[in-house]
Structure formats: C-alpha cells, structure tokens
Amino acid sequence: MSWVDDSNAALLTDLYELTMAASYHGHGMSGRATFDLFVRELPPRRNFMIACGLEQALQYIENLTFESDSIDYLRSLSLFSEDFLTYLSELSFTGDVWAIPEGEVVFEREPFLRVTAPLIEAQLLEPFLINCITFQTMVASKAARVAIACRDRSFVDFSLRRDHAADAALKAARAAFVGGATGTSNVLAGKFYGLPVSGTMAHSYVMAFEDEEAAFRAYMQDFPEAAVLLIDTFDIEEGARRAARVANDLRDQGMRLRGVRIDSGDLAPRARSVRKILDEAGLEDTGIILSGDLDEYRIKDLLDDDVPVDSFGVGTQLGTSADAPTLGGVYKLVADDRGPKIKLSAGKATLPGRKQVYRVEAEGHYQRDVIALESEEVEGRSLLKRVMRDGRRLGPPPSLSEAQSLCRDSLTKLPPALRSLEGQEDYQVDYSAGLEAMIEEMKAQSR
Amino acid sequence: MSWVDDSNAALLTDLYELTMAASYHGHGMSGRATFDLFVRELPPRRNFMIACGLEQALQYIENLTFESDSIDYLRSLSLFSEDFLTYLSELSFTGDVWAIPEGEVVFEREPFLRVTAPLIEAQLLEPFLINCITFQTMVASKAARVAIACRDRSFVDFSLRRDHAADAALKAARAAFVGGATGTSNVLAGKFYGLPVSGTMAHSYVMAFEDEEAAFRAYMQDFPEAAVLLIDTFDIEEGARRAARVANDLRDQGMRLRGVRIDSGDLAPRARSVRKILDEAGLEDTGIILSGDLDEYRIKDLLDDDVPVDSFGVGTQLGTSADAPTLGGVYKLVADDRGPKIKLSAGKATLPGRKQVYRVEAEGHYQRDVIALESEEVEGRSLLKRVMRDGRRLGPPPSLSEAQSLCRDSLTKLPPALRSLEGQEDYQVDYSAGLEAMIEEMKAQSR
Numbered sequence: 019m020s021w022v023d024d025s026n027a028a029l030l031t032d033l034y035e036l037t038m039a040a041s042y043h044g045h046g047m048s049g050r051a052t053f054d055l056f057v058r059e060l061p062p063r064r065n066f067m068i069a070c071g072l073e074q075a076l077q078y079i080e081n082l083t084f085e086s087d088s089i090d091y092l093r094s095l096s097l098f099s100e101d102f103l104t105y106l107s108e109l110s111f112t113g114d115v116w117a118i119p120e121g122e123v124v125f126e127r128e129p130f131l132r133v134t135a136p137l138i139e140a141q142l143l144e145p146f147l148i149n150c151i152t153f154q155t156m157v158a159s160k161a162a163r164v165a166i167a168c169r170d171r172s173f174v175d176f177s178l179r180r181d182h183a184a185d186a187a188l189k190a191a192r193a194a195f196v197g198g199a200t201g202t203s204n205v206l207a208g209k210f211y212g213l214p215v216s217g218t219m220a221h222s223y224v225m226a227f228e229d230e231e232a233a234f235r236a237y238m239q240d241f242p243e244a245a246v247l248l249i250d251t252f253d254i255e256e257g258a259r260r261a262a263r264v265a266n267d268l269r270d271q272g273m274r275l276r277g278v279r280i281d282s283g284d285l286a287p288r289a290r291s292v293r294k295i296l297d298e299a300g301l302e303d304t305g306i307i308l309s310g311d312l313d314e315y316r317i318k319d320l321l322d323d324d325v326p327v328d329s330f331g332v333g334t335q336l337g338t339s340a341d342a343p344t345l346g347g348v349y350k351l352v353a354d355d356r357g358p359k360i361k362l363s364a365g366k367a368t369l370p371g372r373k374q375v376y377r378v379e380a381e382g383h384y385q386r387d388v389i390a391l392e393s394e395e396v397e398g399r400s401l402l403k404r405v406m407r408d409g410r411r412l413g414p415p416p417s418l419s420e421a422q423s424l425c426r427d428s429l430t431k432l433p434p435a436l437r438s439l440e441g442q443e444d445y446q447v448d449y450s451a452g453l454e455a456m457i458e459e460m461k462a463q464s465r
Numbered sequence: 466m467s468w469v470d471d472s473n474a475a476l477l478t479d480l481y482e483l484t485m486a487a488s489y490h491g492h493g494m495s496g497r498a499t500f501d502l503f504v505r506e507l508p509p510r511r512n513f514m515i516a517c518g519l520e521q522a523l524q525y526i527e528n529l530t531f532e533s534d535s536i537d538y539l540r541s542l543s544l545f546s547e548d549f550l551t552y553l554s555e556l557s558f559t560g561d562v563w564a565i566p567e568g569e570v571v572f573e574r575e576p577f578l579r580v581t582a583p584l585i586e587a588q589l590l591e592p593f594l595i596n597c598i599t600f601q602t603m604v605a606s607k608a609a610r611v612a613i614a615c616r617d618r619s620f621v622d623f624s625l626r627r628d629h630a631a632d633a634a635l636k637a638a639r640a641a642f643v644g645g646a647t648g649t650s651n652v653l654a655g656k657f658y659g660l661p662v663s664g665t666m667a668h669s670y671v672m673a674f675e676d677e678e679a680a681f682r683a684y685m686q687d688f689p690e691a692a693v694l695l696i697d698t699f700d701i702e703e704g705a706r707r708a709a710r711v712a713n714d715l716r717d718q719g720m721r722l723r724g725v726r727i728d729s730g731d732l733a734p735r736a737r738s739v740r741k742i743l744d745e746a747g748l749e750d751t752g753i754i755l756s757g758d759l760d761e762y763r764i765k766d767l768l769d770d771d772v773p774v775d776s777f778g779v780g781t782q783l784g785t786s787a788d789a790p791t792l793g794g795v796y797k798l799v800a801d802d803r804g805p806k807i808k809l810s811a812g813k814a815t816l817p818g819r820k821q822v823y824r825v826e827a828e829g830h831y832q833r834d835v836i837a838l839e840s841e842e843v844e845g846r847s848l849l850k851r852v853m854r855d856g857r858r859l860g861p862p863p864s865l866s867e868a869q870s871l872c873r874d875s876l877t878k879l880p881p882a883l884r885s886l887e888g889q890e891d892y893q894v895d896y897s898a899g900l901e902a903m904i905e906e907m908k909a910q911s912r
C-alpha cells in the first residue's frame with residue numbers, strides 16, 4: 019500500500035506551494051522570511067488549547083527532502099523547469115524554529131510556532147505544519163477537557179477504529195496522552211511512543227464461546243493478572259454475577275479479576291448495581307471500567323451523579339474531537355527581508371513582525387498573556403523557545419511524560435472559569451505597546 | 466519519524482484483538498467465522514453513503530504480517546506466550562472477502578464487507594477495516610453531497626491542511642474523487658492515486674512581492690497557461706482589475722489567464738462584480754474559482770443565487786465531514802463453525818448469518834434493497850461481490866475513475882427525495898423471509 023514516510027512527506031503539500039516556490043526561485047527571491055502558525059479563533063465551547071504535535075513537525079522539517087522519485091513525479095506534471103527541479107532535489111531546511119512546548123496551554127492569536135528561513139523553505143512547510151500541529155493540538159485540547167471531567171479517575175484512548183485513517187489513530191493516541199490519558203488501546207501507538215497499552219475484550223469474544231461463563235473462565239485463565247471482563251453482551255447484572263462467580267472460583271489458583279467493563283445501556287444505574295454485586299462477592303478490588311460513546315460531558319454527569327467507576331474508555335469523541343472536529347490553524351507571513359508584513363482583510367488580519375508570547379502569573383494562576391515584538395522587554399515568562407537553529411535541533415525533545423506533566427500543571431494554573439466545559443470564557447491576551455504601534459503604523463502606510 | 470507502513474500495520478490494532486486472539490489460539494478455536502462490516506445508523510442529515518476504502522482494506526488484508534520487530538514489541542508486553550508469538554509470526558490471511566464495490570450507494574445496516582476466515586484472522590482485522598472503510602466512506606459520502614450541490618460545476622479537494630494527520634489527507638483526496646471531485650491540491654495524493662492536481666496561489670505570495678501587480682505579472686509569466694490569480698489579498702475589485710490589466714498586457718505574448726480565485730468576503734456579490742470586470746476587459750474565458758469554508762449548503766445557496774462561478778475549492782468541511790465527523794462503522798461476528806450468531810442488545814442488535822444485499826430498480830431509480838441470507842434466491846441485483854478467495858485477490862481493482870463513474874450513476878438512480886441535502890429521508894431496506902425467520906428462531910432460542 020502507498021504510505022506517507024520520510025522519503026515522500028515533502029510531497030504531502032498543496033500544489034500551489036510548489037508553484038509559488040518555483041516562481042520565487044525563478045525571480046531569485048531567496049531572502050529570509052518569518053511565518054507564524056496560530057489559531058485565529060477557538061472553536062465553540064473551547065476556552066484554551068494544549069499545544070501538541072511539535073515533535074512530529076520538527077522531525078518533518080529536519081528530514082525535508084525531495085527524493086528522485088518525488089522529482090520524477092513533479093517533472094511529469096509539466097509545470098516546473100529543470101532548474102527548479104534541481105534546486106528542489108538539493109533542498110533541505112536551513113532555518114530557525116521557535117515553538118511553545120508541547121503540553122503548554124495556548125490561546126487564540128498566539129503563535130505556537132515561528133519559522134524563519136529562506137522564503138521557499140519556510141513557505142513549503144505550510145500544509146504539513148498546519149495539518150500536524152492543529153490535529154494533535156485539537157485532540158490534546160479535547161483530552162484535557164476529558165481529564166478535567168474525570169477528576170481523579172483515569173481514562174484511556176479507545177479511538178483507533180473511529181479516527182480519520184491510519185496516521186490519525188497514532189497521533190490521537192499520542193495527543194490524548196499529552197492531554198491526560200493514562201494510555202491507549204492502540205498497540206502501534208504504544209510501540210512508537212512508549213505509551214502504556216491496555217485492553218479488555220469484545221462482545222464477539224463472548225459470543226465465540228459456548229456461553230458467557232465459558233468465555234470469562236477462559237479469559238481469566240489466559241490472563242490471570244490482567245483480565246478485564248466485558249459483562250454486557252447479554253444481561254449486565256447476570257454478567258456481573260457470572261464474572262464474580264468465575265473470579266471467586268479461580269481465586270484459589272492465584273488469579274485476580276482486575277476489572278469489568280460496561281459498554282452499553284444506562285451506565286449510572288448499571289454501574290451501581292454491578293458495584294453492589296462485586297462488593298457482595300468480596301471483589302471490592304475489582305474495578306469498573308465504563309465505555310460507549312463517552313465524552314467530557316457524559317463523564318462529568320456520571321461523576322456528578324457519584325457513579326462507582328475506576329476508569330473510562332473514551333473513543334470516537336476523543337479521537338475526532340467530534341463536537342469541534344476542526345481547528346482553524348493558519349501559517350502566515352509576518353516578516354521578510356524588507357521588514358514586517360501585515361494582512362488587513364476583515365476577519366483574516368495578521369500580527370506583523372517577529373514576536374514572542376509572555377505569560378503573567380499571579381497567586382498560582384495565569385493572569386494574562388502579552389503578544390510582543392521579539393525586540394521588546396515585557397513582563398512575564400516567555401513561551402516561545404528556540405528549538406531549531408540553521409536547520410538543526412537544539413536538543414532532544416522533552417519526553418511525552420514531561421509534556422503530560424506540563425499539561426497537568428498548566429491546567430491547574432488556568433483561571434478556574436476557563437476549566438468550565440460549557441460556554442466560552444475569554445482569557446486576556448494583550449498586545450504590547452511596541453506591537454500596537456507597529457500595527458498602527460502599518461495600517462497608516464497602507465491607507 | 467515513525468510512520469505506519471506495510472511492515473507494521475498489523476500492530477495498528479487494539480490490544481484486545483491480540484489478547485482475544487491469544488486466548489482463541491490457546492483454546493484451539495481455529496474454526497472459520499464470518500464478520501460483517503456495516504453502519505448501524507446514518508449520521509444526521511445523511512440519506513445514503515458511498516462505499517469507499519475497499520482497495521486499501523484489501524491491500525492491508527493481503528499484506529497482513531507480524532514482522533520480527535512487531536513480535537519483539539509484543540513480547541515486551543509480557544502478556545503473550547512464545548507459542549502464540551510464533552503463531553503470529555507465521556500468520557497470514559487465508560480467508561474470503563465479499564464487498565460492495567467502491568462508489569456504490571449503501572444504506573444503514575447493509576454489510577459493505579463480509580469476511581470469512583479462521584476466527585483469529587477474521588477478528589484481528591476489526592480496527593483497521595473499520596478505520597479504513599468508514600473514514601473513506603464518510604468523506605466519499607460528503608463529497609457526493611457536494612457534487613449534488615455543485616450541479617454542473619466542478620469542485621476540487623483543498624482539505625490537506627485541515628485533515629486529521631497525514632494519512633487522512635491522502636485518503637480524503639482519494640475518497641473525494643470517488644464522490645465526485647475533479648481533483649485535489651494534494652501532490653502526494655496525486656502521485657499515489659493518479660489524481661489530477663491543481664492549485665492557485667496563497668496570500669503570502671502576493672505579499673512577498675513589492676505589490677499585487679508585480680505578483681500577478683510574475684506568476685503569469687511563470688505559468689503562462691495555468692495561472693489562477695488570488696485576487697482578494699487587499700481589495701477584491703481592485704485585484705480583479707489588476708489581474709485583467711496584467712492578463713491583457715501579457716496576451717500578446719501568448720499568455721492566458723486561466724482563472725481568478727476569491728477566498729474571502731461575501732462571495733456572491735464579489736463574484737458578480739468580478740465577473741463583470743473580467744467580461745468588460747474581454748476575459749470571458751477566465752474562470753472564477755470560489756473557496757473559503759465552503760460546504761454543500763453554501764454551494765447550493767450560491768448556485769441557487771445564480772452566482773457566476775466555474776469551480777469550487779472545498780477544504781475543511783469536505784476532508785473532515787465536519788457536520789458529521791464520525792460514522793459508526795462496526796464489524797460483527799455473524800456466524801462461526803457452530804452456525805449463525807446474533808447479538809440482541811437494545812440498539813446494538815446484529816443480523817445473523819452469511820448474507821447478501823439485493824437492490825431492486827424500477828424506472829431508472831433504486832426502489833428498495835433486501836438483505837437476505839446467502840442461500841436464498843431474491844429478486845434484484847446482488848451488491849456484495851467476492852473480491853478475495855483463500856487470501857488472494859480475484860482480480861485487479863476497478864480504477865478510481867470507474868469508482869467515480871459508478872458513484873455518479875448511483876447518485877442519478879437515487880430516489881429524488883434522497884438527493885436532498887436537508888433532513889433525513891429513509892430508503893426502504895427490507896429483510897428477506899429467510900432472514901426474518903432466522904432472526905425469530907434465534908430470538909426464541911435465546912429466551
């Protein structure tokens with residue numbers, strides 16, 4: 019099958035990036051330009067974003083190369099000169115990248131990423147960077163909302179089958195972990211990113227045996243320490259009693275029923291009656307895992323209702339961010355070798371110049387952010403860090419556990435109103451005096 | 466970067482598929498089982514689906530293999546016996562697959578795909594098959610709605626940057642083409658699937674030049690036959706006049722302005738005034754391309770309003786099917802070596818047995834479908850075709866153009882009410898007498 023990989027990812031771009039590049043090349047436009055990647059506006063019901071996807075973006079940039087197979091395809095389009103194709107075949111990224119670390123809280127209009135490089139190199143990155151960073155940021159942000167809803171309970175990414183094709187399933191598992199998931203059901207994501215993998219059983223397993231009890235017994239014997247039994251294939255309470263009976267039968271052989279999963283029906287009353295059945299059978303240590311079209315809203319309702327539950331499996335809604343399945347990331351020219359650039363179109367305005375984002379904290383909470391020119395001195399902690407210089411990474415990336423910790427800490431520092439799952443609360447993002455002055459000056463010039 | 470490819474795609478599965486497989490293996494459960502892949506319920510505002518994604522599903526099945534690197538990772542989880550790992554390392558798919566061809570209209574509850582194979586082989590496919598087929602089906606179905614809205618105008622997939630990670634961008638371009646797009650902006654999708662690629666220019670291109678006129682002139686000179694100029698970076702009407710002036714200046718040198726693109730603002734009045742400017746400049750042949758958060762609803766409104774437009778660029782809403790971003794595909798055990806299987810859970814019931822889907826046509830339109838047992842003789846055209854026997858493909862796949870033609874023909878045969886973009890019209894899907902009798906008998910047995 020044809021897959022994206024490091025050898026062809028440079029072609030995962032819009033044709034116009036290449037025609038523009040050919041034109042820049044033909045006109046000798048090789049000066050350095052700066053582009054910002056940011057989100058103009060948060061989607062409905064979102065109060066913040068969790069930056070995510072930087073590591074894959076940097077790997078892409080570092081490996082950017084047009085191999086001969088790609089060049090041959092481009093030649094076949096009869097759009098490009100041999101001179102340009104030769105240039106492309108020798109191209110690699112030689113610029114600088116600044117970025118907000120994965121796991122940090124970010125708000126609209128704030129650059130996540132700033133690229134400064136020769137114009138063509140910087141321009142070509144546009145589609146991949148937006149695709150890579152906004153998808154993972156969208157899922158990490160959704161996961162952070164689920165984490166807030168879960169309070170002290172854990173949740174696991176179950177989204178593989180509903181994610182948008184193969185790569186999304188990997189990146190969703192990764193971003194969900196950054197946002198607070200304890201692991202994933204996705205084995206390849208576990209392998210690639212070192213994530214804890216977990217799983218229970220499917221209804222088809224129960225149906226493949228003579229009866230439910232035979233299925234439970236077989237699974238516990240095969241996984242004497244890790245078994246989580248799915249108890250809702252037929253009747254949930256009956257399933258819970260059978261699971262308890264099998265667990266108690268096998269207890270003498272040193273086996274322990276780790277948990278039961280309920281995947282259908284009205285979860286709150288079901289979980290309560292199952293908890294009672296397990297407790298009465300002396301299985302106080304056996305956990306209850308709930309799944310089945312869960313999202314942060316349903317989880318909040320369940321926990322508000324004091325449902326006995328230990329962990330949640332969250333699939334479709336997490337991996338597709340189904341209530342807000344797109345995030346309007348853009349990548350805009352903000353400066354070139356002639357100075358700062360601004361776009362003034364209504365609703366599509368950009369902030370000119372090379373910028374930094376500062377965060378002001380007080381009493382353990384984020385108070386406000388300031389978007390400033392790079393050259394200004396501004397109060398607060400600077401969020402954009404230099405991660406690449408002259409095309410080279412400046413150090414190993416933080417681990418995913420570090421990104422998850424940063425996210426957890428960031429969430430605790432959010433103003434409490436922003437942790438609400440409903441409505442949209444605005445966080446204060448100001449422009450510095452220098453940036454305001456530059457905008458006014460450029461507006462005046464354009465008149 | 467870590468990418469999915471043929472060597473590791475077998476691990477793109479949920480952990481429970483492997484623990485269940487280990488259990489089946491340990492208990493010698495190697496009989497043949499049949500699974501159906503289907504969608505229980507159409508999403509809101511969807512009246513039909515366009516089957517898509519089969520080709521990648523078959524390539525996955527045909528190449529299914531656990532390479533040593535995958536086995537080593539599984540061993541590291543301390544869940545599996547060496548005996549099972551050896552079995553996995555030697556596993557390949559040996560079963561049969563029946564499927565509805567790509568491009569065909571499908572309705573809820575109808576199996577798109579039927580797999581019959583030794584239990585473990587059939588079970589392991591679940592997450593990938595659902596992921597692969599429901600995503601492409603979702604996008605092809607969205608694209609078909611856009612095609613209906615476009616009437617005789619064309620549209621192009623512009624979704625790359627908003628798709629959910631890298632693989633979705635490829636599969637969205639492919640599925641959009643099956644559903645009726647004339648091409649894509651995505652270069653790698655063009656290369657992989659032989660799709661026409663097209664593109665215009667970005668606002669950053671215009672901003673990278675001294676002024677708009679210089680940008681237009683440069684681009685037309687560089688692409689004398691293919692230039693489409695983006696005219697809304699500053700003032701749209703002014704942009705149109707500049708484009709016309711440049712085009713007329715360069716006409717003597719044999720250059721032709723193919724089109725102009727408008728990507729912002731109130732598209733209907735803008736397109737009308739731009740058309741007038743172009744016509745008055747003698748550029749009747751220069752097309753107008755509209756883009757910017759378009760979907761089937763906005764396109765219908767624009768064409769209902771007689772907007773002068775030649776082609777649409779459709780991005781975010783197409784590639785993410787944003788108004789219905791998930792499709793609830795499931796893959797269910799319907800028979801094993803002991804006979805048909807049924808699941809009776811409320812809202813999650815399955816149809817037992819090996820089945821075929823028949824479509825009855827009259828007066829050039831689809832009238833109703835019948836889901837029947839494989840052994841029955843039923844009126845109508847059978848939709849499920851055998852595509853794989855004993856693990857081998859039975860022939861080359863239809864080309865994507867053939868799938869697109871099948872889709873176009875299928876759409877014209879839909880009952881007219883089902884072509885509506887609003888509300889949800891139900892198509893008649895019956896169960897055959899034999900299937901009804903089997904369901905009743907199995908319900909009675911389970912009581």
